[in-house]
Amino acid sequence: MKDYLIIGQGIAGTTLSFELYKRGLSFDVVDHVKPSTASKVASGLYNPLVLKRRRVVWQAHAMLNALLPFYREMERLTNSNFLQHKPVWEILPDPGTENDWDALSEKPKFEELIGEIIPNPNPRIRAHKLGEVSGSGRVNVEGMIEAWKAFLSSQDSFIEDQVKMADLDYKHVWTWNGNQYSNIIWCNGFVSANAHFPHLPFSPTKGEVLIVKAPELKLDHILHGNMFIMPWGGDLYKVGATYSWDQLDTEPTTKGEEQLVEAWSKLVDCPFEIVKHEAGVRPNVKDRKPLLGRSDEIPNSYIFNGLGSRGILMAPWLANHMVNYLTDGTNLPPEVNISRFS
Template sequence: TNLVHKVFKGIDSPFGYGEVLHSGFVDTAILINKYHGYLEQKSFLVKERFDYSQLQQSDNHIQYKDFKASHIVFAEGFGMHSNPFFKYLPLDGTKGELFIIKAPDLDLDVIVNTSVFILPLGNDLFKVGATYNWKDKTVFPTEEGKKELVERIKEILSCEFQIIQHFAGVRPTVNDRRPLLGSHPKHKNLYILNGLGTRGVMLAPAMAIDLYNYIENKIPLDKTIDINRYAHFL
């Protein structure tokens, strides 16, 4: 890291900043929307709730409604708890709440990360988060989360701000802090890609490659990410 002593109007930072080098930012909303559009153009995407009762299995393929395939990969995040095949896995889940705020007097063109992160969105809008709640597993914003975020923001910002949006989600976390990859112990053509926790954007590409190589090239998964470590839970 490099030490930066630049003054950003609206932020109280008497000791400067540590600049993280060789980093970047992925706008996941744009990425997902564009990729969905690409898949829809190729007729590769079906938007509907998955009906597990419609899944039929044989020794060498699976059938789901009109679709026939050699393998199926479930990448459902915290929704895995509704999956009858993989719900035995210890996916705990950690709720997080975030804001979109409007702060015209905040002059910031970089991402700041301290007790909260502050991400410039343009037009005086900033994304700010996030909280950690290990008990509440709902996706609804709470007054408790709002109060916590407001208090943290006020510790950092020396300017006024307005809450434009308040939203929440559940991170797919695992107690041993390792991803959940691999094939079902009893149904070998059913696979899972989950448990990426709070670093999903960074972990997902590498984990997807590992799972692909496991399925197509028979390259074993690292035992720390293989769901075989939880086979005794089934």
């Protein structure tokens, strides 16, 4: 019998199972592999600032302290390279926004997170100047997930399958697929709104991104304005992402493509060719905070979910808290504990 069955291997399931592995706990991860999920089409951007609103992300400093050691250790264990720690460039379109950015850097919460203002080095970028965001970068999410999946498979701890509620049985322990587990943890996106957690207020949003080819852009930093443009290897760039509360599926839309093309044109003046158009559904929550905790309805059933668009930033810090809660009974931060909806 193993300690945990983790259902879902997106950002949540990957990071939580890695934390369990580091603590020497036994588990299986089960995932029904799909070509388009929120995690697979995620940008992987981590950024401690809410740039549109000019505020610091909740617990940003603690999350940044956890982030680099966590992902570097996973890279070493899996013999892979998916983390790029490099400042985001925020577009400052005029002298007024430059002055605002400079003033922001002098505020106590921002001083370690706001970098230099630099002259625009690229004639293709539509900007007066650029503001650096320290403590930012990106994780190749699909690369991380695949590397961890390969490692788990080598340990006989990954099962490619779909968990159906009718196939789960609890009699003092959980039984699924002929195997027994002390606990189950749901990490499977917004579909976690199931009989174990019927009251959780998921507010899923559809996001669309483009992969474009633009040989003339020559950009090696993440660029942020109304959306982001992210180097994706070679002459490829990822553009995104849209937000939609309708048509919650993984089908790209004409409207989404139009929004992304418009965003590209506002950020840069450069010809491009669309290579791929992808969509996924983010497991967002109404209060924009993740969902961690134990079911009130079902014994030994837990959730680690709802990480939303900042999942890469939040996941290492939250995984540490979750495993402390599971093993030592340490209180979860009240802002993310699902008891807030009881």
